[in-house]
Amino acid sequence: MKLLSVIVILVNFISTSLSTNCNFPPDLWCSSKEIAELCKVTEQCAANSWNVKLDGPLVNFTLYYESLCPYCREFIVDQLFPAYQAVGEIMNLTIVPYGNAQETLHGSLWAYTCQHGPNECVGNLIDSCAIYYMNQSFYMPYIYCMEKATATIDPITAAKKCGPPNSAPVGGILECAKTVFGNRLEHEMAVKTDALQPQHQYVPWVTLNGVHTEKIQDEASNHLIKLICETYQGSKKPEACKTFEKPNTNRCHK
Numbered sequence: 001m002k003l004l005s006v007i008v009i010l011v012n013f014i015s016t017s018l019s020t021n022c023n024f025p026p027d028l029w030c031s032s033k034e035i036a037e038l039c040k041v042t043e044q045c046a047a048n049s050w051n052v053k054l055d056g057p058l059v060n061f062t063l064y065y066e067s068l069c070p071y072c073r074e075f076i077v078d079q080l081f082p083a084y085q086a087v088g089e090i091m092n093l094t095i096v097p098y099g100n101a102q103e104t105l106h107g108s109l110w111a112y113t114c115q116h117g118p119n120e121c122v123g124n125l126i127d128s129c130a131i132y133y134m135n136q137s138f139y140m141p142y143i144y145c146m147e148k149a150t151a152t153i154d155p156i157t158a159a160k161k162c163g164p165p166n167s168a169p170v171g172g173i174l175e176c177a178k179t180v181f182g183n184r185l186e187h188e189m190a191v192k193t194d195a196l197q198p199q200h201q202y203v204p205w206v207t208l209n210g211v212h213t214e215k216i217q218d219e220a221s222n223h224l225i226k227l228i229c230e231t232y233q234g235s236k237k238p239e240a241c242k243t244f245e246k247p248n249t250n251r252c253h254k
Ligand SMILES: *[C@@H]1O[C@H](CO)[C@@H](O)[C@H](O)[C@H]1NC(C)=O
Pocket: 058, 060, 062, 092, 093, 094
């Protein structure tokens, strides 16, 4: 039975790999979500090696942000995206683009007012649509690219520029941002943000396993990878956590 399932998996591996640009040897296919996706073996890896590796509950981490806040940009670019790449497999990451915005209902549509002006509302909407239309391994690099780009260009130009390199369906996302449906998606972000207990005081604002404290916020802002590694309860941690496992006692004593 066991042997049979191994053979079935192998056959799947081989037949799926023939139809892709997967240029990695099979023993690396489950080494990261990115490679697994390229090699089209995500399901097989999730069902086999990843479940074996994950022996603790995922660390819930949520970022509340607004698209044009320079400190949100800094957090996403310097901390969140690198952490997602390094230890994403042990994170249950949620991002909520709304922040310090406000909403009022006008007829059947929500009208948004944003801290950094109307362009920020457009940026939040684009992010909400991207989150809806893509899975996380696609919307994270896309939003990371847009956050970097909006330091100098507006959100719509950034959405277009960042689309092709990240295989994002830009047409659909920009269309969504103009529709009632996109308006509702953004309202869901407002609802999530307003549900925070305690209410957020600033953005970026993070919660770790549902909790916000100044200590968590500081640790996330300074070294998110370390914070996620230390919070994860599983015994087998990702490679990137090894650096933090034991204190570095290497010294040149006199
Ligand atoms: C991931 O987080 C979301 C909330 O952001 C929650 O609804 C979901 O249950 C969490 N999943 C796991 C596996 O912890």
